[in-house]
Amino acid sequence: MADQQQELARDLGFLEAYTIGLGTMIGAGIFVLPSIAADAAGPASMISFLIGGVVSLLAALSLSELATGMPKAGGSYYYVNRALGGFFGSIVGWGMWGGLMFASAFYMLGFGQYLTYFVPMGATGVAIAALGMAALLVAVNYYGVKETGALQNVIVIALVGLIIVFVAFGVLNVDMSTLRPFNPEGWGAVAATAGTVYVTFIGFEVIATSAEEIKNPSRNLPLSMIAAVVTPTLLYVLVMFVSTGTLSIDLLADSSIPVADVAEEFLGSVGALAMVVGAVLATVSSANASILSAARVNFAMGRDNILTNWLNEVHNRFRTPYRAILATGVFILALIASPVPIGTLAEVASFSYLVTYSLVHVSVMVMRRADPEDYDPAFQIPDVLYPVVPAVGFVASLAILAQMNTVVTLVGITIVGVGVVWYLGYARNQDIKEGLVGEAIAPEPTPATTNGGGDGYRVVVPLANPKTERDLLRFAAASAHAHEDGDAELVAVNVIEVPRQTSLEQDVAFEEERVSRQQELLDQARDIAAELDVGLRTRAIVSHDAGDAILDVVEDEDADHVVLGWRGSRTTREHVLGSTLDPVVERSSCEASLINLASETEPDRVGDVVALVGEGPNAPVTVRRAAEFAAIEDDATLALLNIQAPDADADADASPEERGRDLIERVAAEVSLDVDYDTEVVVGDDVEATALEAVDAYDTVCVGATREGAVSQTLFGSLPETLGERASGTVVMAQGASTSPQSIREAIIERLSR
Amino acid sequence: MAHKPLLDCVFVPIASVEDARATARAVTPYLRDRDATVVVGHVIEKAGGAPDKASVEQRERLAEEIFEVVDDEFANEDISHECHVRYGTDVADTIIDAADEFDADAIVFTPRGGSRWLRLLTGDVSLSLVTQSDRPVVVLPDVEEADTDG
Incomplete structure (x- = not known):
């Protein structure tokens, strides 16, 4: 048609x-x-x-x-x-x-x-x-x-x-x-x-x-x-x-x-x-x-x-x-x-x-x-x-x-x-x-640099819901604490979204209630940050489009990581994750974590953390996230889990279990993981069903975002989405820094440094 | 005795965002709770060789906006419907062809008003629909306009 x-x-x-x-x-x-x-x-x-x-x-x-x-x-x-x-x-x-x-x-x-x-x-x-x-x-x-x-x-x-x-x-x-x-x-x-x-x-x-x-x-x-x-x-x-x-x-x-x-x-x-x-x-x-x-x-x-x-x-x-x-x-x-x-x-x-x-x-x-x-x-x-x-x-x-x-x-x-x-x-x-001149000058296509800012590690946390605020900040703080070498800090953002038809100033006048709610939310964030012993700045924004506004902040702050709350379900036919989350996940150049909290009513327990490790490009960042979160609580544990399909032909070099262990070791080495962790390999035909069953024992699940086009995701669904929808624990979807077009400045610097 | 259906499957052409709201409200009382099939269509007029007044992409966006309004209006009433864009050099002909394609019982719309002069210059789609259609055409009054007038 x-x-x-x-x-x-x-x-x-x-x-x-x-x-x-x-x-x-x-x-x-x-x-x-x-x-x-x-x-x-x-x-x-x-x-x-x-x-x-x-x-x-x-x-x-x-x-x-x-x-x-x-x-x-x-x-x-x-x-x-x-x-x-x-x-x-x-x-x-x-x-x-x-x-x-x-x-x-x-x-x-x-x-x-x-x-x-x-x-x-x-x-x-x-x-x-x-x-x-x-x-x-x-x-x-x-x-x-x-x-x-x-x-x-x-x-x-x-x-x-x-x-x-x-x-x-x-x-x-x-x-x-x-x-x-x-x-x-x-x-x-x-x-x-x-x-x-x-x-x-x-x-x-x-x-x-x-x-x-x-x-x-x-x-x-x-x-x-x-x-x-x-x-x-x-x-x-x-x-x-x-x-x-x-x-x-x-x-x-x-x-x-x-x-x-x-x-x-x-x-x-x-x-x-x-x-x-x-x-x-x-x-x-x-x-x-x-x-x-x-x-x-x-x-x-x-x-x-x-x-x-x-x-x-x-x-x-x-x-x-x-x-x-x-x-x-x-x-x-x-x-x-x-x-x-x-x-x-x-x-x-x-x-x-x-x-x-x-x-x-x-x-x-x-x-x-x-x-x-x-x-x-x-x-x-x-x-x-x-x-x-x-x-x-x-x-x-x-x-x-x-x-x-x-x-x-x-x-x-x-x-x-x-x-x-x-x-x-x-x-x-x-x-x-961004134009493509940078791509044209660059010696060859290169993955974008991981850390945007030269100075301290910066985590942007868009906040909307006072109930989930504390947990999101806790996860964000964990990520910041893991990069204590610089001056790590959090940037809490709240966006008041107004319809396109109205001018921004005009609408704010009628929205005193929403503005005061925004102030409350951000004040509370400051208190929580003080408790968590992490630096925090707040930004209150009025915009026609929350997604765009968040992206602007991410870019403006030269952020290294953005932590977003996620309801864990698909919303409409047009948006995979939601009209606000989609643009941020697709276009932000820094690392992103989407967190679907197990419960909105009571404080989350990090407890036993598991990272799903696969072949995908987001596997390393997933493991890093899991390790960061496991460090929040003293009694938390960390496990790396890999799912393998059962062997089709008997004369493969290694058994599925061995292949899984190899992969996990390789990824752990790649991120130089220096904490104790358990290794688990599960064999099953149906990846989704196997994954759901395997993660049931854990309190927090980290999974890499699938970076397919939005269309194929809406048509076929994706593993992270299924987990977000159906797993009982907290689900974190992790995404690495993206390979967005290089800026001209970056490309020239890179070329000269060869 | 079985009647030949009139509103079991209707084709609803919509011209603009404003029209989308008015039409959706006008048809709702007749289609609610009837298990009717509603096919909503927007025609992108092509000049067929002369430059178009606005780019196709721009008007495809307009179609999206229109369909969103229709989705919203019908979502409240739980009327199941589907939305389609059609392209043609003659809006009325394209609507009639589309109604044929979906085998609609009738074409249902609210007239857009406008002075005689404007209709002469920009084409009178309502009149062409009424005079040229080979299937029933149901013209519904614009509920809101009727309210304010009365």
């Missing part, structure tokens, strides 16, 4: 993906830019378009690989954020958003300029027409006015047809003498003009942002992207050839409707009118696609906690991301109304996208090197072209950026600055993902 739905969600074939790309690509650019480009670089500006096309082709290849590996909404932003982390993610997210706003404003002014063909009007009239159309487009997308694929196809076919007719008749009419001098301003101007016209090439990104909707993406995605770059590039170069070969540079530069003026020369007023209609369709379709793309970028940023999800609320009736659309719309209107010249709008959009694509190229290389498990792109840049494509693409993007004029560079850098400031001031404090 899931597969079938997946297929149904994918409704774009090659042709649809190609037309979506073309619809955005063949936009205002080619109808407006000929005058600006000719003014800047003369007939040689056709080379600028060619350069833009080649740079885009490189980006299309890199994007195809990333998009088929990570078919998620958000396009370039998502890939960069995943590969390079939140800092660059924030830069690209804001860059794309800003770039799309500037591009939309540029398209709309171009629309206004072409209207002057019908109604002669000055700059103010053009701006008013642009404002009106922009507002209309925002409304169309806000209200979710239905657009169909058929309409989209008609527009794109009409546009391509018009341009082909324009080129076909125009070529016959080109006067070679007007093409001379070919390159009046020099190659520097040609390169700079490539930057100016790059805005006409940003549309193919739309295909990548729709990757999740494309059928057979390994074939259709790269193919449609390459086709959506090559077709317009050829058309643009030819349009420039015809334009600069028909009108003198001066006439062309003065025209605000260049393509129509050129067509007038050889197709008469009918031709000019057709071009005006084409320009109107093109500008509107490009701006429309840009506004929707911007909303997707907002959504993707919100999904990664880089932007507030408030923006991404879907309208109850229209089912559109109305806030994101309105926000984008307001900026577009402001840009149109501002005195920024149309050429500068285009250049700033180009700047943002060149920055984006340069980072996209870096991301491809990082993803290939880091090679995370869930990244398996269906399309890969062919071996002969790798790493040439991303390397050349990166350098070429930067080279064009370097040619752009000062004003544009300043505005562009300001947008990058917004991303940086946003990251430092906001995003960094949210729960965002």
Whole structure:
């Protein structure tokens, strides 16, 4: 069923993906830019378009690989954020958003300029027409006015047809003498003009942002992207050839409707009118696609906690991301109304996208090197072209950026600055993902270091229930005491969870009762810690999500161990352990212990402790935990237990008992266990049943967490869960420090220390 | 005498979170204690070639939210139900196909209101359902709106 739905969600074939790309690509650019480009670089500006096309082709290849590996909404932003982390993610997210706003404003002014063909009007009239159309487009997308694929196809076919007719008749009419001098301003101007016209090439990104909707993406995605770059590039170069070969540079530069003026020369007023209609369709379709793309970028940023999800609320009736659309719309209107010249709008959009694509190229290389498990792109840049494509693409993007004029560079850098400031001031404090650069730099995948902090051993204990508080702190203190070499301490946390709809401050005012209960709980924790002779700090937190809040504390405190209470049962179909525990167990990088107390009503007795020792990666940490807890009470005992399946074939080297003993000794040696312990090996077919029976004699059971995916756990259950649910004693589920992505700093340090 | 059943197996299309709450409350009195099969569906509208208004992933999240609200509302009433997402370019057609797929006795929904203009622009799913469905369509009044109006 899931597969079938997946297929149904994918409704774009090659042709649809190609037309979506073309619809955005063949936009205002080619109808407006000929005058600006000719003014800047003369007939040689056709080379600028060619350069833009080649740079885009490189980006299309890199994007195809990333998009088929990570078919998620958000396009370039998502890939960069995943590969390079939140800092660059924030830069690209804001860059794309800003770039799309500037591009939309540029398209709309171009629309206004072409209207002057019908109604002669000055700059103010053009701006008013642009404002009106922009507002209309925002409304169309806000209200979710239905657009169909058929309409989209008609527009794109009409546009391509018009341009082909324009080129076909125009070529016959080109006067070679007007093409001379070919390159009046020099190659520097040609390169700079490539930057100016790059805005006409940003549309193919739309295909990548729709990757999740494309059928057979390994074939259709790269193919449609390459086709959506090559077709317009050829058309643009030819349009420039015809334009600069028909009108003198001066006439062309003065025209605000260049393509129509050129067509007038050889197709008469009918031709000019057709071009005006084409320009109107093109500008509107490009701006429309840009506004929707911007909303997707907002959504993707919100999904990664880089932007507030408030923006991404879907309208109850229209089912559109109305806030994101309105926000984008307001900026577009402001840009149109501002005195920024149309050429500068285009250049700033180009700047943002060149920055984006340069980072996209870096991301491809990082993803290939880091090679995370869930990244398996269906399309890969062919071996002969790798790493040439991303390397050349990166350098070429930067080279064009370097040619752009000062004003544009300043505005562009300001947008990058917004991303940086946003990251430092906001995003960094949210729960965002670490990039994979560290993984790519690291000599080879390494298990994360066990002890996070260099200073004292720190145990974080989230507390919620006054009845279980004492026992949890007792276990936590045992772990702290075992690391007395530093200044071990406990950090007690309590989280007041408030619904997402309410702001944090607002809710707290109404929740005095919960706040005072929180204070009581934490005061009590201080008293207990004094009794247990262990240092304790408390943290009272109000958050929308308890799991996230606990994770933040764990990270913030550089904790070595987090001790959590656990009810010992599965809760719902979505959560294995509980909505709060799941994220903490899955994502915390330090060691974690989940403790299911035998009884909530009376103080727990540690008594006889047993650790289940298996082959799993958590066996050592389980044994360590068991030893720590056994040290709490003077009369407590410690046993290590292993379960073996009965021998299938008689000629195995060792009996099951011997194998079990070997394993236990090995693990005990690994953690250099220096206390007395009993060894017990039980043989049985059914691991679960055998384990349940064997641990019945003990008061406290330690078992390693199974680190399978949440899905397989919900489907098949897991041993720790079964024990938690059914064993009569206290059950501790232990998990070692995780192998979360290495930070860049760690990876570099590690590399240097080799 | 055996009647052809009308509400033994119903398909309940839901458009939004708000709709989820209203619809669940509206259908509850008719389905409670009847051992009925309730299939709840949310349609993600595809533009079929034009760019969608919102990304599919974003709207799949919305579907999750909707289903959670339905789960909550029905959990109190102990009405057994299942939730499904369907994708289609025409919402009404997709609902009718889904009702067919689950062999529902009827399609049950509460109308979402809205002015004539809005319906013209955004498509009138209620009208299409009533006029195009090949199986009974039961339109229930929105309980809360009726309460506040009265």
